[in-house]
Each structure stands twice: as structure tokens, then as C-alpha cells.
Amino acid sequence: MRSHSCGLLNESLINEPVILCGWVNRRRDHGGVIFIDLRDRSGLVQVVFNPELADAFALAEQVRNEYVLRITGTVRRRPEGTENPELATGQVEVVGQYIDILNAAETPPFQLDEAHVGEDIRLRYRYIDLRRPEMQARLQLRANITRLLRQFLDEQGFLEIETPMLTKATPEGARDYLVPSRTHPGQFFALPQSPQLFKQLLMMSGMERYYQIVRCFRDEDLRADRQPEFTQLDIEMSFIDESIIKNMMESMMRQLFKEVKGEQLPEPFPSMSYEDAMLRYGTDKPDLRVPLVLTEVSDLMAEVKFKVFAKPANDPEGRVAALCVPRLKISRKQIDDYTDFVAIYGAKGLAYIKVNDITAGRNGLQSPILKFLPDKAIEGLLERTKADSGSLIFFGADKAKIVNEALGALRLKIAEDLKLIQKNWKPLWIVDYPMFEWDETEKRWVSLHHPFTAPNVQDIETLEANPGACLSRAYDMVLNGEEIGGGSIRIHRPEMQSAVFRVLGIGEQEASEKFGFLLDALKYGCPPHGGIAFGLDRLVMLMCGASSIRDVIAFPKTQTASCLLTSAPSPASPAQLRELHIRLRSNNPH
RNA sequence: GGAGCAGUAGCUCAGUUGGUUAGAGUAUCGGCCUGUCACGCCGAGGGUCACGGGUUCGAGUCCCGUCUGCUCCGCCA
Numbered sequence: 001m002r003s004h005s006c007g008l009l010n011e012s013l014i015n016e017p018v019i020l021c022g023w024v025n026r027r028r029d030h031g032g033v034i035f036i037d038l039r040d041r042s043g044l045v046q047v048v049f050n051p052e053l054a055d056a057f058a059l060a061e062q063v064r065n066e067y068v069l070r071i072t073g074t075v076r077r078r079p080e081g082t083e084n085p086e087l088a089t090g091q092v093e094v095v096g097q098y099i100d101i102l103n104a105a106e107t108p109p110f111q112l113d114e115a116h117v118g119e120d121i122r123l124r125y126r127y128i129d130l131r132r133p134e135m136q137a138r139l140q141l142r143a144n145i146t147r148l149l150r151q152f153l154d155e156q157g158f159l160e161i162e163t164p165m166l167t168k169a170t171p172e173g174a175r176d177y178l179v180p181s182r183t184h185p186g187q188f189f190a191l192p193q194s195p196q197l198f199k200q201l202l203m204m205s206g207m208e209r210y211y212q213i214v215r216c217f218r219d220e221d222l223r224a225d226r227q228p229e230f231t232q233l234d235i236e237m238s239f240i241d242e243s244i245i246k247n248m249m250e251s252m253m254r255q256l257f258k259e260v261k262g263e264q265l266p267e268p269f270p271s272m273s274y275e276d277a278m279l280r281y282g283t284d285k286p287d288l289r290v291p292l293v294l295t296e297v298s299d300l301m302a303e304v305k306f307k308v309f310a311k312p313a314n315d316p317e318g319r320v321a322a323l324c325v326p327r328l329k330i331s332r333k334q335i336d337d338y339t340d341f342v343a344i345y346g347a348k349g350l351a352y353i354k355v356n357d358i359t360a361g362r363n364g365l366q367s368p369i370l371k372f373l374p375d376k377a378i379e380g381l382l383e384r385t386k387a388d389s390g391s392l393i394f395f396g397a398d399k400a401k402i403v404n405e406a407l408g409a410l411r412l413k414i415a416e417d418l419k420l421i422q423k424n425w426k427p428l429w430i431v432d433y434p435m436f437e438w439d440e441t442e443k444r445w446v447s448l449h450h451p452f453t454a455p456n457v458q459d460i461e462t463l464e465a466n467p468g469a470c471l472s473r474a475y476d477m478v479l480n481g482e483e484i485g486g487g488s489i490r491i492h493r494p495e496m497q498s499a500v501f502r503v504l505g506i507g508e509q510e511a512s513e514k515f516g517f518l519l520d521a522l523k524y525g526c527p528p529h530g531g532i533a534f535g536l537d538r539l540v541m542l543m544c545g546a547s548s549i550r551d552v553i554a555f556p557k558t559q560t561a562s563c564l565l566t567s568a569p570s571p572a573s574p575a576q577l578r579e580l581h582i583r584l585r586s587n588n589p590h
Numbered sequence: 591g592g593a594g595c596a597g598u599a600g601c602u603c604a605g606u607u608g609g610u611u612a613g614a615g616u617a618u619c620g621g622c623c624u625g626u627c628a629c630g631c632c633g634a635g636g637g638u639c640a641c642g643g644g645u646u647c648g649a650g651u652c653c654c655g656u657c658u659g660c661u662c663c664g665c666c667a
Contacts, residue, residue: 026627026628028625028626028627028629029623029626029629030623030624030625030626030629030630031622031623031624032623032624032625033623033624033625033626034624034626035625035626035627035629037627044627046626046627048625048626050624051624064618065617078625079625081625082625082626082627084626084627086627087627090627107600107617107618108600108601108617109600109601110600110601110602110617111600111601111602111616111617113628114601114602114616114617115602116601116602116603117601117602118596118597118601118602118659118660119659119660120597120658120659120660121600121601121659123659173666173667174665174666174667175665175666193666193667194667218666218667219666220665220666221664221665221666223661223662223666224660224661224662226666284667344593344594344662344663345663346663405663448667449667450667476667483667486667533667535667548660558658558659558660559659559660559661560658560659564659
């Protein structure tokens with residue numbers, strides 16, 4: 001059908017006959033000469049039609065944008081002075097001799113070269129949107145990434161193994177997508193939130209090294225970096241500890257970035273405890289490209305006569321922290337805007353101190369709260385925050401959770417506003433996560449990672465005596481403020497797994513109903529094992545500089561989890577519902 | 591469940607204090623044009639101002655509700 005790809009034609013093919021297939025990117029009709037830019041996946045090439053070849057010229061007059069053509073012609077050097085250095089093929093052109101119109105095309109609903117088409121219209125006509133070179137490049141990059149990841153893991157002796165999509169609903173974690181069973185009235189499959197249990201079972205099956213690029217489903221509300229179905233690179237290994245898998249995963253990422261981006265990632269990746277991350281960045285996925293940090297000042301504020309600070313400073317669950325921004329000149333209005341911004345995270349206010357002259361002590365400072373602060377607190381504050389003349393110090397004082405989220409977000413917001421974000425790659429590991437977190441609404445311990453994560457203690461007594469103090473053997477890989485991967489060494493002893501279920505308040509009966517197969521499997525010879533899962537969409541998004549994972553997914557969903565292209569979801573027919581033993585509570589859902 | 595932003599020509603947008611026939615760019619269609627590459631020039635067509643209600647002599651503009659898209663909180667690892 002075709003002999004060459006449009007974007008690959010060059011001077012080495014001059015005088016060669018070629019047959020090209022592609023879309024009309026643009027037609028320029030000069031009356032006596034017609035240019036058609038023909039586009040395929042490889043790029044563009046200009047085809048020229050002259051009136052001497054009357055048949056081809058007549059067809060060239062008829063074609064319109066996005067027509068699909070097969071063109072026969074000859075490559076030639078462009079006449080001197082008409083070369084186009086913007087185009088990879090710009091030194092040559094094809095003299096068109098024959099045109100087959102393989103298919104006509106209606107006028108597209110949007111122009112492919114329009115920079116700011118609404119995302120809804122792009123999604124509705126995604127097949128046209130994906131023709132744009134930018135989107136082609138993103139999907140190409142995604143394919144390159146998955147190929148290199150597979151190649152690396154294959155070389156390390158991993159087996160790619162598939163796991164079920166129709167599986168069992170699990171308690172804990174996200175809301176499940178349910179699939180009704182026709183053959184079991186009233187019963188449901190769940191789509192996997194991740195293949196977690198299956199990959200552990202594969203370790204118990206003696207597979208030793210497993211990976212899979214696998215779709216996962218979570219029925220939760222969407223974000224720019226969250227889709228209801230997303231792709232994980234899922235990995236599990238037997239007979240390992242943290243250092244083995246972390247080192248291997250680091251090498252994988254270093255190799256990936258080197259080959260795809262030509263970038264050298266650090267060796268080794270820095271490592272930070274969860275506690276340090278929360279103290280210094282207010283989050284467990286710190287963006288190390290931002291040179292601002294939070295400063296703990298609870299102890300300095302414990303004695304001050306300012307209730308807003310003193311109360312959280314003396315509350316074991318409270319925190320007073322400072323965010324010092326050097327050389328920050330902003331208006332009252334901008335401070336108000338930042339106050340509104342932190343209110344999103346539940347902060348009731350945003351106290352601040354302007355440092356006009358660091359050498360003048362208290363007199364060099366300017367703040368509505370200055371009068372509440374004794375000299376000692378001010379001294380300590382200025383020293384710890386390394387404030388200088390021109391600095392602005394913001395404060396968060398509340399429950400630690402609120403302070404962390406508010407100041408953590410403010411840190412990123414200010415960095416963005418002030419263009420303080422460095423242009424490089426900053427990966428790191430977050431380790432030493434707490435095993436459990438106390439859920440105040442449910443009045444019980446919940447897993448910070450998941451219930452199969454091994455605790456950092458050997459004996460069950462220590463775990464059960466003080467669950468809140470127990471750390472886990474989990475590790476997250478963070479890149480530029482995005483959590484791109486997370487994993488852990490798993491529990492491989494049935495007694496420990498039962499103990500963790502007990503701490504989580506999962507009774508013996510429930511445990512055996514929901515996870516009986518896992519507890520059984522642990523009894524039949526389970527190797528020590530652990531693994532990790534990477535959010536592939538997020539990784540690709542970062543690597544191609546996109547701001548949403550929708551831009552690296554061929555057919556993504558909107559924020560309300562619908563597909564504008566297919567109009568899914570849509571009502572099921574009464575016959576389908578009857579077969580599935582389902583009756584709707586309302587007959588008029590639309 | 592909640593907060594914010596947006597919805598006007600196929601697309602991207604403007605539309606002043608509520609006031610005559612709702613505009614621009616681009617795309618489309620027609621004509622002219624032999625070296626353009628965002629070709630150029632001339633002309634034409636194209637509007638349920640998201641939807642529903644209200645206020646008013648009069649609503650794209652003001653008010654209420656609904657829907658859709660995006661960002662975020664909650665939710666989610």
C-alpha cells in the first residue's frame with residue numbers, strides 16, 4: 001500500500017519514487033500549483049501538484065483537511081530558497097503524480113493546530129484529538145516507557161503473569177466497582193483495586209519474581225492525577241528485604257530516565273522518614289524541587305500569651321509550624337488570598353511576621369501578633385527559620401493534620417507563584433511509615449499502607465501492646481511531589497497476619513470470610529516476600545510534562561467518571577437487568 | 591457531599607451601566623492566484639447567548655434552580 005513514511009523522507013531518497021499514505025494536514029491552493037502537507041504517524045511531508053498532470057491536479061483541488069490519501073510521486077530536492085527548516089522533511093518535497101482518495105472527511109469539529117481546544121470537545125472527538133502530534137508523542141513515549149520497563153524486568157528474571165479482573169470485594173481501601181453475577185443471583189464480583197493478594201499468592205506459588213502492567217479500578221472521586229481505571233506496574237519478589245527491592249527499583253528508574261529522557265537520576269535516591277517528611281514538608285510526598293521548608297516552633301510557643309498558638313502548642317495532637325519565605329514582598333491582598341487558600345485545608349487563619357530588618361530585633365519586625373510573642377520566642381523563631389531582612393514568616397497553628405496540610409500546600413502554592421520550582425528531577429524514598437493510624441470517626445486503627453504490610457517488629461506482643469507506635473516496612477517512591485510508587489515487605493507468617501487483623505478490628509470470622517484463602521495459603525509454606533506498585537499514568541505524565549493523567553491515557557473519563565466519546569455509563573435494558581437479578585429502585589433514573 | 595472557575599458562530603474568545611440589527615479571529619463555502627508552508631486577496635453563509643424559571647417596558651447582561659466541563663476539599667494510596 002505504501003513504500004515510505006511521510007516524516008522520514010530525506011535527501012537520500014531524492015529521485016526515488018515513493019508511495020505515501022496519510023491524512024491531509026493542510027492544503028495550500030495557489031491556483032496554478034497546489035501543496036498538500038501529508039501527515040502520518042512519523043510526521044509531515046509536502047507534496048506538490050502541478051497542472052501539467054491534469055488528473056492528479058483535479059483531485060488535489062477536491063481534497064480537504066483530514067482526507068485520507070494514497071499519493072504516488074517522486075522525491076526531489078526543494079527549489080533553492082523554498083526549503084523549510086521548521087520541518088524534518090523540509091529539504092525535500094514529493095512531486096505528486098497520482099492521488100487515491102482512500103476516504104473523504106467531514107470538516108473536523110476543531111482545528112488540529114488550535115492550541116486551546118476545550119477538553120470536553122477533545123474527549124468527545126478523541127480519535128481526532130489523538131491525531132495531533134503532541135498526543136501522538138505522548139502515547140509514543142508511554143509505549144517506549146512500558147517497553148523499557150518490561151525489558152528491564154525480563155532481564156532481571158521476572159515473569160509477566162496475568163491476574164483476574166473479576167475478583168472478590170475487599171474491605172478496607174477504596175470503594176469497589178461491582179460486577180453482578182448472572183450465574184449467582186444476588187452475588188457480585190469486584191474489579192481489582194490492585195492485584196495485591198494475587199501477587200502475594202504468586203509468591204506462595206513459587207514464582208519468585210512477578211510483574212504485570214495491569215489495570216486497576218477504584219470507585220472514588222476523580223482528580224487531575226486520578227482516574228477510576230488506571231494502570232499500575234505491579235511487582236513482587238520472594239526472598240528479599242527492603243534494600244534489595246529498593247536498589248533494583250532505583251536502577252530501573254535510573255535506566256528508564258537515562259534512555260527515555262537522557263537524564264541522570266541520583267544514585268542512590270535520598271531516603272526520608274515519614275516523620276521528617278511531615279515535619280519539614282507537611283506531606284509524605286514532598287517536592288524537593290521547592291527550596292522552602294516548614295520549621296517546628298511548637299516548643300517556642302508553648303508559653304506565649306496567645307491562645308491561637310499556645311493551645312495547639314500544648315496539645316499532643318497539635319502543632320505550631322512556620323514557613324519562612326525569603327525575599328517575599330507581597331501586598332495585604334495577597335496575604336488575604338493565601339489566608340483563603342489555607343482555609344481550604346481547614347486552617348482558621350494565617351498569622352505572619354514581616355522581617356523588615358533582621359539586625360533590629362523586635363523593632364525590625366512587623367506583625368499583628370508581635371505583641372503576644374516574648375523576646376525569647378522571637379529569637380528562637382528567627383534563628384530556626386534562618387529568617388533574613390525581607391523574609392516573610394507564615395504560621396500554622398492547629399491540629400497537626402491541618403497545619404501540615406495547610407502549610408504543605410501553601411509551600412507549593414508560593415513556590416509556584418514565585419517560580420521557585422527548580423527544573424530538575426528529584427526522586428526520593430519515604431520510609432518508616434507508621435503501621436496504623438487512629439480513625440477518629442470509626443474509633444479504630446486503620447492501616448496506613450494496607451493490612452498485609454509487615455510491621456517493623458518481630459513479635460506480636462509488641463505490635464498489639466502499642467499499635468500507634470509501631471512502624472511498618474513500607475516504602476514509597478516520590479518524584480517531584482508525586483507519589484509514583486509504593487510498596488512494602490509483606491507479612492509472611494499467619495500468626496502475624498492474624499494479629500494485624502485483630503488490631504484493625506477485623507474479627508476472626510470476618511477475616512476468614514474475606515481473607516481465608518490468604519490465611520490458608522500462608523500456612524502452606526510462604527516465602528518472605530515484598531513488592532511495589534508504580535502508578536504508570538502518573539510516571540508517564542511526569543515524564544512528558546503533562547499536567548493531567550488524562551493527557552497520557554488514550555480514552556480517559558471526565559471528572560464525573562463518564563466517557564464523552566462512548567457516552568458510558570448508560571442505562572441497561574430491562575432484559576439485561578432481569579438476567580442479572582437486578583431491580584432498580586427507581587424506574588426513571590434519567 | 592462541599593468550594594471555586596467556566597458555558598455566546600464548527601473552534602478560540604470579546605460583548606461596557608440592562609437598551610436599536612449580538613461582534614472579532616479562525617474554520618467552512620464561492621471566486622481569483624504557479625513556490626507556499628498559519629499562503630495571499632475579494633466575497634458569502636453561519637447564533638435555542640447551556641437548559642428552565644423569575645424580575646423588568648426591555649435580559650447574553652440581574653436573581654433562583656438545573657445540567658455539563660475543569661481545579662480543589664472531603665473521599666482515594
